[in-house]
Amino acid sequence: MAVPLIQQLRVGAYVVKQRIKGVKKYPLVLMLEPLFRCNLACPGCGKIDYPDDILNRRLSVDECIEAVEECGAPIVSIPGGEPLIHKEIKEIVDALIARKKFIYLCTNALLLEKKLHLFKPSPYLTFSIHLDGLEADHDRAVDRKGVFQIATRAIVKARDAGFRVNVNCTLFDGAQAEDVAAFFDYGMSLGVEGITVSPGYAYERAPDQTHFLSRQKTKQLFRNVFRLGKGRNWRFSQSTLFLDFLAGNQEYQCTPWGNPTRNVFGWQRPCYLLGEGYAPSYKALMAETDWESYGTGKYEKCAECMVHCGYEATAVMDTIAHPMKALKTFIKGPELDGPMAPEISLENQRPAEYIFESNVQKTLTQLHAEAEERARGRSDAA
Numbered sequence: 001m002a003v004p005l006i007q008q009l010r011v012g013a014y015v016v017k018q019r020i021k022g023v024k025k026y027p028l029v030l031m032l033e034p035l036f037r038c039n040l041a042c043p044g045c046g047k048i049d050y051p052d053d054i055l056n057r058r059l060s061v062d063e064c065i066e067a068v069e070e071c072g073a074p075i076v077s078i079p080g081g082e083p084l085i086h087k088e089i090k091e092i093v094d095a096l097i098a099r100k101k102f103i104y105l106c107t108n109a110l111l112l113e114k115k116l117h118l119f120k121p122s123p124y125l126t127f128s129i130h131l132d133g134l135e136a137d138h139d140r141a142v143d144r145k146g147v148f149q150i151a152t153r154a155i156v157k158a159r160d161a162g163f164r165v166n167v168n169c170t171l172f173d174g175a176q177a178e179d180v181a182a183f184f185d186y187g188m189s190l191g192v193e194g195i196t197v198s199p200g201y202a203y204e205r206a207p208d209q210t211h212f213l214s215r216q217k218t219k220q221l222f223r224n225v226f227r228l229g230k231g232r233n234w235r236f237s238q239s240t241l242f243l244d245f246l247a248g249n250q251e252y253q254c255t256p257w258g259n260p261t262r263n264v265f266g267w268q269r270p271c272y273l274l275g276e277g278y279a280p281s282y283k284a285l286m287a288e289t290d291w292e293s294y295g296t297g298k299y300e301k302c303a304e305c306m307v308h309c310g311y312e313a314t315a316v317m318d319t320i321a322h323p324m325k326a327l328k329t330f331i332k333g334p335e336l337d338g339p340m341a342p343e344i345s346l347e348n349q350r351p352a353e354y355i356f357e358s359n360v361q362k363t364l365t366q367l368h369a370e371a372e373e374r375a376r377g378r379s380d381a382a
Helices: 005-020 061-071 089-098 112-118 135-142 147-160 177-189 215-228 240-246 282-288 308-321 323-332 356-381
Strands: 029-032 075-078 102-107 125-130 164-171 194-199 261-263 266-270 275-279
Touching: 005 102, 005 308, 029 061, 029 308, 061 089, 061 282, 075 089, 089 102, 089 112, 112 147, 125 147, 135 147, 147 164, 164 177, 177 215, 194 240, 194 308, 215 240, 240 308, 240 323, 266 282, 275 282, 275 356, 308 323
Parallel strands: 029 075, 029 261, 075 102, 102 125, 125 164, 164 194
Antiparallel strands: 261 266, 266 275
């Protein structure tokens, strides 16, 4: 089973509780980024393009716990950067397991074999290992030969040690359905619990801007992949209706508050993919963000997005609202031959705003001021 029963029950109970309480906007997954530093420089990544002063910043264990408790989401995804670089990652994971949070530790696995002894197998901990295809495709996606071999070796070692392991796969323009199907077969042969699959998001700071999928290409690619998947028993760590959305059968808007992000800047508006400013607290993020100004058809940067961190929460809420539709799709699989759901018009979307540089400069100014204050303190003490 891709998602353990205890996790399904806990998350289901959490969602029902929010609905009974009349909460309209609530988080499902906290994206906790304790650092931006990474040991890879993938061409499709927009998360590591910062000056060293920012790449060297870390969230402390206390800051991570504070974010988790303030947010209250039942699931915590720990991406980055590369979280295994963080010297206190064991303490962070242990603290969240003690609070019975379901953790997806997202890693490129380059350090996993070396650091596996830091962790203990638990139904609350899943290693979500980044693989974007078979060896040639993945090593090209991360721009380094040999990474696929290291990652797959780490998967086998982690599985042998009793850990839950998931594969996190991002697809880009040019992906061939037959190759994706062969990769899914390979993932199943590794014995992983499931695969999380999503089209890449066109980060404005990604070095390679030419290989992101459009929504139309995404839908056709997934229809072709799922057609090849009939009878092959692939397991996905995603809801049935999200997969149906990828196949073009659901007209969804994203739910950015479903996956709020806390990183070294603060609480990121509006989601993990867009850095449109930062809030000092989760409460401020929820109260002060103009959520209606984001999403496909509303904002240029959201035009082609179909990423799971924006739409999985929408699919989960649709599943709860329409359980029979979800059950029917689960039994029959996504529709692969009929007309696709109407595409959202982009006619009235507002133009993109570019504030990356001002965010970086604001943080650098703050860091330099803090450094000067510490220096003055040391001088006064002397």
